[in-house]
Amino acid sequence: MDPSSAAATCNRKKRKDVSPAEDESKRFKASQESEAMPESGSSPCSPSITVKQHRLQEPITQDDLMELLRYAALGKAGGVKQPSWCRLRHQKKIKAMNVAIVEGVTQSHFYKHYLTLQHLRTTYTSRVTFTSPSADLASGIFSSEVPESDSLSQRHKEGSPMYRALMSHPVITRFGTQRRGLTAYVLTQEEMIKKRYPVKGMPGFEEFICTDSVDCVTDSSPLYGIDCEMCLTEKGYELARVSVVDAGGNCMLDQLVKPHNRILNYLTRFSGITAAMLRPITTTLRDVQAKLRTVLPSDAVLVGHSLDNDLKALKVIHMHIIDTSLLYRKDFGQKFKLKVLAETVLKKQIQTEEKNGHNPTEDALAALELAQYFIKTGPRQVVERHLQELWGYAVTEESADCPPTPVLSHRFADILQSLGRSVVFYGKRSDVALDPSNQLWHSSDKEVLASFRKQTKRPFLSVLQFSSYSDQLKSPPPPQEQRYPRLCVGLRDMCVVFAGPFPAAFSERDVRRVFRCCGPIHKVQMLTSAVRVHAEITFKLLEGAVLARRTLNGLSIQRQPIKVTLFILSVGAFLHRCIPNMHLFQVQRPVCGSTLDLDVTLDALMIDGLTASNVYAVKLDASVAESVNVPPKINGHPHAAVDAARPQLAAGKAQMSEKEVKEVFSRFGPVERVVLLAKPGRRATHAYIAFETSEDKQAALSSSEALWKHDYLICPALTPPHLPSWVAMTTPNAAADNEERTQAYDASQAVGQQEMDLLRKMDRRLEKLFRSLPDDTLSVVVLVGCTSAPHPIPGLCLMEVKQRFLRTATWERRAPPTRLSRPVIPDHDTKLEPLI
Structure with missing residues (x-):
């Protein structure tokens, strides 16, 4: 079976298994790409x-x-x-x-x-x-x-005549001394614009055609030598002959071309073209352009001598070129003739007086061999071997009486x-x-x-x-005892939520049992100073606090209608089972100066370059999923259809595996990486999923029904990956209590505005x-x-x-x-x- 047909069959099978909810996520992704493609x-x-x-x-x-x-x-x-x-x-x-x-x-x-x-x-x-x-x-x-x-x-050795001559040489100044691949000598777009090569979008080249060239080439891309001969017409110089040779020296194209306008001078002395040669020719410039696009592969690198003139005659734009007149460069922008370079470097005779005009195939091959020699030998060896005969540098050796030069x-x-x-x-x-x-x-x-x-x-x-x-x-300067609380006060408050009221007998262990479904917990502090029992829960990850705030807030034992998502209902049923005597349950953020712009900060973290394509996912225990009592409809879809599609869970605690997570989330787009957040040897219930694009991430976030079938809670990833190591370095002990937090915040108010103004100026x-x-x-x-x-x-x-x-x-x-x-x-x- 043909591989492509097998892949198509596989894709059709996958599409048959996609639920309506997943189709909706795909449509969301497509709309995001069309409406907000960056x-x-x-x-x-x-x-x-x-x-x-x-x-x-x-x-x-x-x-x-x-x-x-x-x-x-x-x-x-x-x-x-x-x-x-x-x-x-x-x-x-x-x-x-x-x-x-x-x-x-x-x-x-x-x-x-x-x-x-x-x-x-x-x-x-x-x-x-x-x-x-x-x-x-x-x-x-x-x-x-x-x-x-x-x-x-x-x-x-530093200071030697050869060293001084090399360091001031125009070739060494431009290309350095190391031998590198051909991509190091391909002209950049800026260089092409500066030297007036044909570039797409630049004035004067609107009628030029573009070759089917890839965006970038590699050191293994093929080289093709090219050379053109022109005649003088009423409209200026026009193409009369073009030759192309491949890296092996084989002639791929050698074609005479009929100029479009009346010829004034055949320039036979240089072009070798006569009226008799062009009289039977019917090939036009358009024909040659079409042949050229056929001959050249998409990753071809064109090589020529003063190649800008050839491309202008061809009226062709090609992105990747090497010009030998700029490889073997001279001071002050002067250029060697191709004939001189061929004689000196290649030991070849071209454009001799015995021949009637230039042979473009011969010239194209000479330019190609000059580029191949330069790339293979490296700029330093090229300059050393031909320093005197090409550039006229006379290096005098030091006498034996001179002291040795110091080592570089x-x-x-x-x-x-x-x-x-x-x-x-x-x-x-x-x-x-x-x-x-x-x-x-x-x-x-x-x-x-x-x-x-x-x-x-x-x-x-x-x-x-x-x-x-x-x-x-x-x-x-801040007081020494307040330095560390001031460092982490904002970040610490972002990871903290307050919850309650709880039943009078509710313990710290019970709180951990309830909240660990949202993420790893660092610390739980029971707040018993009020009439009712509350708790301050500090998560290890910012995503845990965000997920707890979204999924555990506003639940009641009577299951009164509240504005919640499907995830809130699932966790709420679990809480009802665990806390039968609880009436109203609220999860709130601490309100202080460091969290006043919290929503704006969270929005910025969601599009941070380090987390822009990542989501944070939690796998619920079987006891949580089995306790769900969903309403008649979930996000507009009958819950019976959703429940019927959910797999049967085995009793016991939830556990994530990389293979399972990829299978579940890959339907929203290619999954680049799955990171299970668990110590070695321990079961994982939390993970980061990295998609290839942020559009795939948005498709996953919009598909609550599809993920509910697999008992997943998700939210956008927020924590920059390197941040935990920094906090571990800067925090010498456990988190400070509320009094320390308040003191640290109050102490920072005096310099807060000054810091902000200075850092804004620095950023600009x-x-x-x-x-x-x-x-x-x-x-x-x-x-x-x-x-x-x-x-x-x-x-x-x-x-x-x-x-x-x-x-x-x-x-x-x-x-x-x-x-x-x-x-x-x-x-x-x-x-x-x-x-x-």
Whole structure:
């Protein structure tokens, strides 16, 4: 059986088993895609960064950050391995790196003023706790030692004539010294626009056709050499002949073309074309364009010499090209002739005087072989072998009496500069381990940003140090005994719910038995000071508190009609069985200053880049499901149909398995990952489900009936995965009582508004910085944290690769894209830590 037909048969069988409720969820998903489809994200081959799962619960250090920066700059070709704590995809396409160091701002500031920091929370989709270094971070970045590798920096001695000649060479300045794949030499769209190559959407190329080209190519994509000959007509130069050769040197196309307009000059001396040759030709430009689209595969890379002229003659737009006139480049934009390059590099004679004009097939093959040689040999070897005969550099050797030159430094900044990559520090005058000529000192953060934005040519590595917040956020300093309560007061209150009244004999164990169906519980405190018994329940996860508030609020033993969802009824029946003497049961949030904007904060967390496609799910025990007494209709559907479709549950406690969860939730869309929230060897009843897109997540959230058949409660995922590790670091003991909470909140009011204003200004400043970065720049923002003893406060490291789709006219107030880089969540064996 044909695989495609088998897959279609399988899909038809799946569709037959889909219930009306699931059909409704699919329709909801389709409507979401059509009505609110966000801008498409970056190309699959664009560089991107994510934090590895097993490192989300561990803070990173300065050494870990340098591991990332070294790999982003040098890659495997420079002898640097992929970082151990994150993954940087398509490193070769990184054009620049920018590190913004914000002193005095901690991770607690970020989450305390989460809504205020709109740019940071919506732009940077990779986020991890940062352990503040004891020394200056900027200086540490520049002075970090690069591991030894077989590169130019280890082969040549600093100060030698050859070294100086290579470091100032235009080829080395543009391409570096490392041998890389062909994608490193494919012209970017910006370069094509600058050099006036045909680009879709640019003025003057409206009538050009586009080849069927993929969005991006790889190092294994095929190369095709191409060359054209033109004649002079009444309308200018027009195509008269085109030749295409493949990577093996085989001629794929060699076609004479009849120009559309009257020919004034055949240019026989250069083109080799005569009137007799074109007289019988009927092939038109449109015919050649069609043949070209047939000959070239979708991932083809075109190679030519001054290829912009050939593409303009063909009136063709092709996205991926390598121009040999820009590979073997000279100073001041001058170019070598193809004939000179072929003679010097390939040792071939082309365009000789004996021949009547140029042979485009011969020229196309020469350009192709020049590109293949450059890619295979690498820019350093090309320059070394042909330094004098091509570029005219005369390197004089040092005499034996001269002292030996010192060995090249292995410091990160020195290695980058030796590879022709600029390094600049922007900030206040300080003892930074960098040559003063590479430092731009300014007295204020405003001047630092303005200086960077004024630069017409961005440096490869730029480090901006914003130091004003360090002094402003320290005044007035909090009392030592209130520092930790102030750090976690907002987050702790978000995980707390109040419940009651309970029967007089209700114990803490009974409360745990009721509320654990919504999520892991960290602490239960019975409140008996009033006439009736209440309880304060603190969940380990924010999702547990949200689910409890939605599902357990407003229940009564008389089952009076109330505005609740199906989930409330299911848990309510269970509560009736457990608490026969309870009359009215309410679950409420604590009301204090830190929870006044709670609803807005929850909405923002739902679309956070780290949780945008995730849901939190709970599996109910069989005793809960069997006690359900549903109304005649559930969300408009007869409950009999729903109950009839529910599987028969075995008696006992609920338990989740990854296979079962994927089977249940995959009908809403592809499930990327399931993380069971349980310690090793323990049964799991709570899980995070990561979908590939946020539309799949919305489809699951809208399908309460379909999930009810399998006894699941769900809500959007809210907790950033790295947050538990930070709270565990910053909280030295159990949660403070209500009195401590009140004291901490009151003490923070004096500086709360000042902090908010400062952090809002910081966020806008970093937004301007990000917008001024070139595309494919690795942007890192480090909130350094507090290093003062005896209680250092960790910072936060935010990372993102600048992509074209982020640059829009409505950047400032646009909602974050729902399709972001794939979310990262804790691994299966991650120990569940409390958030408070």
